[in-house]
Amino acid sequence: MQYAARPMASSAREVARASYPGWAYVAIPMAGLLIQIYLPLFNGLEFVERIDLPLLAALYFALMTRSQLGGLGIGLAVGLTQDSFFHQPIGMFGICKTLAGFFAASVGMRFDVEHSLVRMTICFGFYVFHQTLYWVIERSLLSQQATINPQAVIILGLVNAIIGVAVFHFLDKLRARR
């Protein structure tokens, strides 16, 4: 009965927590990070650097496990790992992805995240949230003269959302059978 009041999640199945093999929590974000780092070296694949695969991986596990602490943890780990590869103080991506993971898990508890449209909306929203928060941190905490291009963020958000739906569909195959 408690699920009936929820706007999108209409059954217990929709809010059931998914579980994955242990290696997937490490290998998938790491693979996303490697792809983001390495594929831009190939001619014609420079655009891959704009696809935030680590964010998509963190969002997926946070959404599907529907655990705020789990989302927080994986967002924190992915963000800090990503920070360590970039020439910037450690914690920039960490803060953004920690918040994204936590809030994604909160959203996952209330919405039917199996639906492609919901997934796309969530990916788009959290990408824009992530980029905006990153920009705010750059300006407010680091006092850098960072700029943001809203049009580019929105377009890239759409691209990331489309790719996110495809990636989520693939990652669904890894879900442990009950």
Add this chain to the structure above:
Amino acid sequence: MESLINRYRNVTLLLLAILGQIVLLAWQTRTDADMLLVRAWAVTTITPVAKLIDSVRGFGSGPFGGYRESRVAVEQARQLRSEVDRLKLENSLLQHDLELARRAEELAGFQGTSPSKMIGARVIGATPGAGSRLLLIDRGASSGVRRGMAVVVPDGIVGRVIAAYPFASQVLTLTDPGFAAGVESQTSHARGVMKGSGSGSARVDFVATGPKVEKGERFFTSGEDRVFPRGLAAGVVTAVADSARFQEITIEPAATQIAADEVFVILDPVHQSIPEAGAAETAVFLGPDVSANSQADPTPVAEGTSPATTATTAAGRLMDQYRKIGDAQKHVFGEGLPGSLPPNFNLKVPGANAPGENAGLPSAVQPGRTGKP
């Protein structure tokens, strides 16, 4: 109380995680310190995987790259004879090998001629971000690489090492906004600080309005930053604008391929002089060479001979010689299928290449004086 803690446990942990990272950021910003241990662990973890992928990439861009090109060539040449297809395929593979050899020779030549002691490194990864660009190279502290060392390619400077791990190093490229290097212009010798702009270009700051820098002028490293030795190509001026105190100079980096496959890390820099500026590239008419005219064949040209065979140049005389050798063997140039026997160019023909009867050949092509020992 316990129920209250349990109720807000998740939010409390979130706030602690965020607060912890903010404190971490503040500490790094205030002390200008870096979390070297964390970065070292991360890079060391990912380096073997990156090397593995790089080796796969090398395999893919080698034979399979040639195979892809050959597939295109075969597709385009489907209507041609099979012999032509085979030759095109061979040509494609040889061109690829030639390009690799040329690149290797260029790198070896650069390393051999530079007075600075340097070590070659392969780029095994890149960490591009918003306005930031780093390279990951496969040489680290175990190879003598240290933080702050300059990274160059034959075309010019690439960046500097910002972190040296045991078996890999991170390089901050010159297009990164955090990059800076002391530079000096080639002609006006104006000095300034080259800084990355986050895009493909860079700018030179703090160049006083006194010595006027012109568009197209080249900038070289001045050596004042004690990172890059003096005399390395930095870039070419693409735009100059005057302001109140300084000139606003935009330059295009000399190293056109910032993410090159191979780079050099300068272990022991040696300063060089900045090369003198060359003459302006303008179309200049040059008359015939006097020395060539004095050695020209005084023999009058036979009637009916085309102007191209008047043998007033070395090439013309050589062509004349070949034509006479061909005539002596009744060979008609331009005829015969590929693979047919060419005329014997070593045959001594009086009036062409026989001793004592040369037809005004330059010394370099006379028999017995080919320059070989």
